[in-house]
Amino acid sequence: MKHGFQSGVGFWRLASMQSVPLVDYYSRRAAEYERIYEKPERQEALAELGVRLRGWLVDQRVLELACGTGYWTAIIADSAQSVMAIDASDAVLRIARAKAITPDKVEFALGDAWNPPKVEGGFTACLAAFFVSHIEKHRLPAFLAAIHTALASGARVVLADNRFVPGNSTPISRTDAAGNSYQLRHLDDGRTFEVLKNFPKPAELSALVQPYADSISMEESEYFWCLNYKLRDSAIPQSNK
Numbered sequence: 001m002k003h004g005f006q007s008g009v010g011f012w013r014l015a016s017m018q019s020v021p022l023v024d025y026y027s028r029r030a031a032e033y034e035r036i037y038e039k040p041e042r043q044e045a046l047a048e049l050g051v052r053l054r055g056w057l058v059d060q061r062v063l064e065l066a067c068g069t070g071y072w073t074a075i076i077a078d079s080a081q082s083v084m085a086i087d088a089s090d091a092v093l094r095i096a097r098a099k100a101i102t103p104d105k106v107e108f109a110l111g112d113a114w115n116p117p118k119v120e121g122g123f124t125a126c127l128a129a130f131f132v133s134h135i136e137k138h139r140l141p142a143f144l145a146a147i148h149t150a151l152a153s154g155a156r157v158v159l160a161d162n163r164f165v166p167g168n169s170t171p172i173s174r175t176d177a178a179g180n181s182y183q184l185r186h187l188d189d190g191r192t193f194e195v196l197k198n199f200p201k202p203a204e205l206s207a208l209v210q211p212y213a214d215s216i217s218m219e220e221s222e223y224f225w226c227l228n229y230k231l232r233d234s235a236i237p238q239s240n241k
């Protein structure tokens, strides 16, 4: 699959104003991606986030959306019942697969987070780490509706992402009329990409999931936020009940 789908995540402009999809940017960044997880000042918060994600996903049949290089897959795999981890980039999936993370439980597949794979009975949990920040604000309800189609009654949805930390996060280069913010990101090959990256407030996130959620928990560390909710029955398709 090579951009054969419309992700709804928008297109990122090169500094030269050439447009490329988000998935192209992450494909080009694949080999250097995990450097983001090596920042010394973030280690404690990352470890805490890992503990939370593992805890929420214990014994679940997890659908992991936009799994990237499998950094979080490796953290949740031991305690989950199974993980179907999808990403739209072959380049990141190659790196993820090479880690050989508990292959009896984990399957990596090329796929679109906006059209997630369906299994009989639905997945009992969904994780999207560091992905919703790349979605235009007005498309977030449609994204949630799309992922709910793959989930079982009472499934847990876990979303995690960055908080904006002045002096540590990549600066915001501009904000558009709809309130979406952008960053200029530089890769080792010298290219610069303009990437949509939003930093929603906890109240915005809670309001976003409220229509679908039976119980919502929102937590923040200095660098990250994570939100989890139990999917309300009325939010899932009849076929999954």
Ligand SMILES: C[S@@+](CC[C@H](N)C(=O)[O-])C[C@H]1O[C@@H](n2cnc3c(N)ncnc32)[C@H](O)[C@@H]1O
Pocket: 007, 009, 022, 023, 026, 027, 065, 066, 067, 068, 069, 070, 071, 072, 086, 087, 088, 089, 092, 111, 112, 113, 114, 128, 129, 130, 131
């Ligand atoms: C910020 S990375 C997050 C990767 C991983 N979840 C993590 O936290 O390390 C965003 C990922 O979204 C993937 N992506 C972009 N559009 C996608 C889509 N429509 N469906 C699935 N994955 C997509 C990119 O290829 C990239 O791996």
